[in-house]
Every structure is written in structure tokens, then in C-alpha cells.
Amino acid sequence: MDCFDVEKMIEVLLVLLLMKPAETAGPVRFVNFTNPDYCAPKGSSVEFKCSYIYPDKETVTKTAWRKGHLKDGKWVRIELSDLPSYHNRSEYLGDHQHNCGLALHNLEDNDTGYYYFWFDTNMYGRPSKDSVHLSVIGDKLSASVQPQRVTAGNNVTLQCQTGCQHPNIVWFKDGHPWAKPNFQAQAEDAGKYWCALEGYESMRSDPMALDVWYSPMNVSVEVSHVGALMPGSSVNLTCDSVARPAADLYTWYRSNSSSSSPLQVSSGQVLSLSALNVNHNGLYFCRAKNRVGESSSTAVLVEVEEASSEFNHFILARIGVKLVIVLLLTPVIIWAWRRRRCSAANKHAENNDYEDI
Numbered sequence: 001m002d003c004f005d006v007e008k009m010i011e012v013l014l015v016l017l018l019m020k021p022a023e024t025a026g027p028v029r030f031v032n033f034t035n036p037d038y039c040a041p042k043g044s045s046v047e048f049k050c051s052y053i054y055p056d057k058e059t060v061t062k063t064a065w066r067k068g069h070l071k072d073g074k075w076v077r078i079e080l081s082d083l084p085s086y087h088n089r090s091e092y093l094g095d096h097q098h099n100c101g102l103a104l105h106n107l108e109d110n111d112t113g114y115y116y117f118w119f120d121t122n123m124y125g126r127p128s129k130d131s132v133h134l135s136v137i138g139d140k141l142s143a144s145v146q147p148q149r150v151t152a153g154n155n156v157t158l159q160c161q162t163g164c165q166h167p168n169i170v171w172f173k174d175g176h177p178w179a180k181p182n183f184q185a186q187a188e189d190a191g192k193y194w195c196a197l198e199g200y201e202s203m204r205s206d207p208m209a210l211d212v213w214y215s216p217m218n219v220s221v222e223v224s225h226v227g228a229l230m231p232g233s234s235v236n237l238t239c240d241s242v243a244r245p246a247a248d249l250y251t252w253y254r255s256n257s258s259s260s261s262p263l264q265v266s267s268g269q270v271l272s273l274s275a276l277n278v279n280h281n282g283l284y285f286c287r288a289k290n291r292v293g294e295s296s297s298t299a300v301l302v303e304v305e306e307a308s309s310e311f312n313h314f315i316l317a318r319i320g321v322k323l324v325i326v327l328l329l330t331p332v333i334i335w336a337w338r339r340r341r342c343s344a345a346n347k348h349a350e351n352n353d354y355e356d357i
């Protein structure tokens with residue numbers, strides 16, 4: 001609103017009035033501005049893109065850029081070459097053909113206003129009164145993020161106050177270009193946002209923070225002990241989650257098998273199970289809750305080794321080894337015993353033969 005004060009409204013009205021005769025000059029003779037409304041920060045440069053046409057048989061004898069001024073209640077246009085403050089700062093980029101570009105450098109506050117391109121041909125003088133508007137803005141842009149704190153899924157609007165009539169705004173989030181000034185916030189959209197004028201990205205607004213609240217995500221159970229759980233030992237199950245604000249209520253559930261319905265067993269972030277025995281066996285999961293919502297982890301299996309069966313395995317294993325040894329040794333013993341008996345019998349026979357001889 002502040003950029004559209006009374007003086008400018010008068011300027012606009014005057015321009016509209018003064019533009020009428022230009023239109024009646026006919027379509028063969030006109031000035032075209034790619035963008036009729038520029039906005040640039042103080043101290044920067046701006047380039048008006050401009051082209052003009054006229055009947056082929058005519059030749060251009062003079063070109064000039066002028067600035068509109070309200071002087072003693074009258075709208076006057078003064079050539080930039082007659083305004084000392086533009087001497088070193090204005091640069092005609094056009095020619096005597098069809099290009100009428102103009103650059104203004106090192107912009108000052110009072111460069112704000114309407115600029116006119118006029119050209120004379122050998123047959124027709126000063127035909128064009130079309131203008132381009134320039135707003136020179138101070139070094140402060142101001143960004144706003146509405147709302148500054150939002151629950152995931154809700155809408156956020158970014159606004160940039162520039163003092164320009166039709167600014168081309170660009171947004172950045174944490175240093176990266178950000179395309180959408182209206183969006184549904186997700187957890188990862190939390191961060192700092194700032195705006196700039198397109199083409200003048202080095203002049204930024206102050207960054208504005210967006211805080212996004214969301215219910216617990218990635219809820220998981222961390223088990224303190226890796227490997228088999230021995231009877232009598234203890235284990236801690238910790239419920240981890242990513243949430244904003246942090247989860248402040250945890251509930252633990254157990255089911256004895258994947259088919260039975262879970263029972264609440266405890267609350268608190270850590271579930272400590274001590275003096276473990278087979279009655280602790282089951283599927284455990286936790287629910288994490290914050291003021292936005294809650295969600296569950298996947299289940300982890302707690303299975304305590306069975307003391308007796310462990311013992312039996314050990315005994316059986318030893319019995320097994322003994323059996324194998326006995327089974328392997330038996331033929332050897334029998335063979336050895338039979339050999340001894342055989343050789344004793346042979347000795348006896350030899351002796352007999354000997355005696356017989």
C-alpha cells in the first residue's frame with residue numbers, strides 16, 4: 001500500500017491521459033517495453049528492455065530517454081542528458097534502428113518514477129509517449145512466514161514485502177532455491193526462509209524460521225543385549241522415535257504370539273526386564289506419543305534360552321560321545337582278544353608238533 005501514494009496515483013492518471021494521443025498515432029509507430037514495471041534495489045543497476053518500430057521509409061534522427069516529473073503541478077518530461085544526477089549513471093544500450101534499451105547504474109531512491117523513450121524520424125517528430133516504471137527500493141526486504149509454527153499437513157504462506165508494485169520474488173530455504181510460496185508443510189520443510197528480487201538475489205530479506213510439528217515417526221525398539229538371552233540375566237528395551245516436539249509418552253505391549261492380541265505391560269521410554277525366564281518370552285512393541293499424535297514400532301521377539309533343555313543337550317552330547325567310543329572300541333577289543341587266543345592255540349599246536357617229532 002505504501003508504494004502507491006497519492007503522488008504516484010497522479011502520475012498514473014497523467015500517464016493514462018497523455019498516452020491517448022500516442023495510440024492515435026497508429027500502430028506503425030510505437031515503442032514496446034518487454035516489462036513496463038521494474039523494481040530494483042538502491043545501489044544496483046537496472047536494464048530497460050525496449051524496442052521501437054516506424055515505417056520503413058523513415059530514418060531515425062534522434063533518440064532520447066526522458067524522466068517524468070511533476071513540476072509546479074504540471075507533468076513534464078526532462079531528458080536524462082539534462083539531469084546532472086544521471087550523467088554518469090545512464091547508458092543507452094539501443095541504436096537508431098529498433099533497439100531502445102537503457103541501463104541505469106548505481107540507483108538512487110529518487111530514480112523511482114516513469115521513464116519515456118522518444119524518437120524523431122526525418123518525417124515525424126516525437127511520436128511516442130509510452131513509459132516504463134521503475135521502483136527503487138531500500139536495502140530492506142522483509143519476509144514473513146505464516147504461520148511460523150505449523151502442524152505437518154497444514155498450509156504455509158510465504159510473503160515478501162518489497163515496496164515494488166509487481167515484484168518478481170524468488171525464495172530460498174536454507175540457502176537453496178524454493179519454488180512454492182504456498183505449500184502444505186511436511187516435517188522436512190522446517191528451516192529458514194528468505195526472499196529476494198529476481199536478478200538481485202544477493203540482497204536478501206532477513207531469514208524467517210518455520211517450525212513444523214509432527215507426530216512420532218520411525219518408532220523403533222532398541223535391545224540392549226545382542227544374542228541369546230540367558231535365564232536370570234536382564235535386558236533393556238528402549239523406544240526410539242523421531243518427533244517434534246519430542247515424544248513424551250511411551251507405552252509397552254506384549255503378545256505371546258503373533259496371533260494373540262497385545263497386552264499393555266509397562267510405560268516409560270525404557271522397558272527393563274530382569275531375572276529373565278521363559279515367561280518373559282513374547283513379541284514386544286512400543287507406542288510413542290506427543291501432542292500431535294502417536295504411532296507404534298514394529299515388534300521385537302524376546303526369547304529366553306531354556307535352562308533344562310540346554311542341560312539335557314549337554315548330557316546327551318556326552319552320552320553320545322561315549323557310545324561312539326564304545327562302539328568303535330568293541331571290535332578292536334574283540335579282535336585283540338581273539339588274536340591272543342589264536343596265537344596261544346598255535347603255540348600250543350607247534351609245541352605239540354615239536355613233541356610229536
Ligand SMILES: *[C@@H]1O[C@H](CO)[C@@H](O)[C@H](O)[C@H]1NC(C)=O
Binds near residue numbers: 087088
Ligand atoms: C562522472 O565520471 C567522470 C569520469 O568518468 C568523473 O570525472 C565525474 O566525477 C563523474 N561525475 C559524477 C557526478 O559522478
Ligand SMILES: *[C@@H]1O[C@H](CO)[C@@H](O)[C@H](O)[C@H]1NC(C)=O
Binds near residue numbers: 083085108109111
Ligand atoms: C536524487 O538524490 C541524489 C542524492 O541521493 C541527489 O544528488 C540528486 O540531485 C537527486 N536527484 C533529483 C532529480 O532530485
Ligand SMILES: *[C@@H]1O[C@H](CO)[C@@H](O)[C@H](O)[C@H]1NC(C)=O
Binds near residue numbers: 217218242
Ligand atoms: C525415517 O525412516 C525413513 C525410511 O525408513 C528414512 O528415510 C528417514 O530418513 C527416517 N527419518 C529420520 C528423521 O530418521
Ligand SMILES: *[C@@H]1O[C@H](CO)[C@@H](O)[C@H](O)[C@H]1NC(C)=O
Binds near residue numbers: 272
Ligand atoms: C538397563 O537400564 C538401567 C537404567 O537405565 C541400567 O542401570 C541397567 O544397567 C540397564 N541394563 C542393561 C542390561 O543394559
